[in-house]
Amino acid sequence: MSEDLGPATAAGLDASPQDDNGGLTRAGLIKLLGAGAAGAAGLSLVFADPALAASSKKSTATDLTILQYALTLEYLGAAFYESALQNAHLTGDAQEIATTFRNQERQHVAFVQKTIKSLKGTPHAAQTFDFGSSTGSKDAFLKTAETIEMLCVETLNGAAPLVTTPVLKGAAELVSVEARHVSWVRAVLGQNAAPNAFTPVLTAAGSQAAVKKLGFVHGGLS
Amino acid sequence: MNEPTIEQVDVDGAVREAAERASGDSRAGFFAKAAFGAGALVGGGVLLADPERAAASPATDDAILNFALTLEYLEHAFYAQAIAKQAPGKGAGTTFAATAHQHEGQHVKALKSALGSGAIKEPSFDFGDAFAETQIFNKTAIALEDLGVRAYKGQAPNITSPAILKVALSIHTVEANHSAWIRFIAGEDPTYTGAFELPLTKAQVLKQVNATGFITNMS
Numbered sequence: 001m002s003e004d005l006g007p008a009t010a011a012g013l014d015a016s017p018q019d020d021n022g023g024l025t026r027a028g029l030i031k032l033l034g035a036g037a038a039g040a041a042g043l044s045l046v047f048a049d050p051a052l053a054a055s056s057k058k059s060t061a062t063d064l065t066i067l068q069y070a071l072t073l074e075y076l077g078a079a080f081y082e083s084a085l086q087n088a089h090l091t092g093d094a095q096e097i098a099t100t101f102r103n104q105e106r107q108h109v110a111f112v113q114k115t116i117k118s119l120k121g122t123p124h125a126a127q128t129f130d131f132g133s134s135t136g137s138k139d140a141f142l143k144t145a146e147t148i149e150m151l152c153v154e155t156l157n158g159a160a161p162l163v164t165t166p167v168l169k170g171a172a173e174l175v176s177v178e179a180r181h182v183s184w185v186r187a188v189l190g191q192n193a194a195p196n197a198f199t200p201v202l203t204a205a206g207s208q209a210a211v212k213k214l215g216f217v218h219g220g221l222s
Numbered sequence: 223m224n225e226p227t228i229e230q231v232d233v234d235g236a237v238r239e240a241a242e243r244a245s246g247d248s249r250a251g252f253f254a255k256a257a258f259g260a261g262a263l264v265g266g267g268v269l270l271a272d273p274e275r276a277a278a279s280p281a282t283d284d285a286i287l288n289f290a291l292t293l294e295y296l297e298h299a300f301y302a303q304a305i306a307k308q309a310p311g312k313g314a315g316t317t318f319a320a321t322a323h324q325h326e327g328q329h330v331k332a333l334k335s336a337l338g339s340g341a342i343k344e345p346s347f348d349f350g351d352a353f354a355e356t357q358i359f360n361k362t363a364i365a366l367e368d369l370g371v372r373a374y375k376g377q378a379p380n381i382t383s384p385a386i387l388k389v390a391l392s393i394h395t396v397e398a399n400h401s402a403w404i405r406f407i408a409g410e411d412p413t414y415t416g417a418f419e420l421p422l423t424k425a426q427v428l429k430q431v432n433a434t435g436f437i438t439n440m441s
Contacts, residue, residue, distance in 0.1 A: 107417035183402035
């Protein structure tokens with residue numbers, strides 16, 4: 001692991017480029033990137049996003065806001081896999097996934113906490129989670145795992161341009177591992193494991209709405 | 223953690239073995255041209271400079287985009303030839319190759335569009351025996367995808383334009399999707415680096431690409 005601080009999350013950005021982008025200029029590409037993935041919930045236009053407009057003012061305060069949200073997602077992931085290991089009676093590939101991912105998400109939690117502390121912040125405590133029936137069976141577990149991992153990737157990719165360079169570097173070290181999680185789960189489910197040519201991006205608001213919809217955070221997001 | 227060498231990435235020597243059979247006789251030329259594209263810069267000293275230390279600027283973004291484009295051309299050609307030679311295994315392997323080929327093609331188009339007339343031309347490739355057996359195809363695909371992930375990861379912090387950064391990050395995670403998928407198919411660990419995956423500098427990436435000899439001519 002590098003010594004470059006940590007991961008990011010939350011906030012900003014938009015949208016996955018669409019399929020046909022032939023013949024574009026750079027300005028065209030920028031527009032394309034703002035065009036959004038058709039039908040994907042929670043996405044918004046890049047350059048219409050005030051969070052991105054504000055990104056020229058990168059700051060420790062912004063870093064910390066984003067890191068605290070990233071910490072929530074990592075807490076959620078680590079707790080989810082632990083719950084699945086305890087409740088879903090997993091075997092084989094699903095059990096290997098749950099064990100591997102739990103251990104890796106725990107390392108991510110520690111990494112984000114350390115990063116927050118390095119910026120003189122105080123990592124918030126883990127929320128209480130209730131995963132309901134999503135960790136009650138193998139099928140529910142795998143489907144929910146895919147949702148959570150995609151949410152993490154899209155959130156981190158959305159947040160990365162908003163944070164300072166050291167935090168961006170840390171986020172990049174995490175996010176490709178989360179992307180690997182997505183594909184591993186999808187492969188076990190027998191699905192196309194690389195669903196997009198360009199990973200969609202979630203805004204902070206889109207990400208928070210998706211977390212809220214999952215309903216796993218007891219008492220909701222603070 | 224130390225940066226992996228080609229020997230570590232290419233554990234069974236599949237890439238190097240294929241490379242040895244390829245007529246990769248213009249490696250120095252590739253190294254020079256791929257680094258900065260379209261003959262914009264010459265001189266080994268410049269090539270060996272650590273790109274991470276260079277100040278971010280639009281010129282840097284273009285150099286990064288051409289560097290990425292070179293890797294995408296390579297991957298796209300690799301899958302095109304693999305499919306033509308029916309190298310991927312049946313079932314999941316075929317689906318993987320078709321999907322990755324399509325994605326790399328879209329990445330090429332997006333990068334060329336961003337670069338406009340500054341885009342480097344597609345090089346010539348010789349993949350040697352990489353398609354002789356499904357197992358060799360798998361190992362080579364894994365090596366190329368892993369390299370792609372770490373190349374984008376290394377360049378992202380150098381990018382000036384938020385829009386270009388967004389594209390790079392978006393492609394970065396797709397390369398990770400590809401790697402994990404083909405690793406799963408090949409029975410290898412999809413999260414082979416554990417909880418964290420580290421970047422490579424441009425020089426480190428070029429060294430690995432260069433070692434394959436897959437690129438035979440940069441116009």
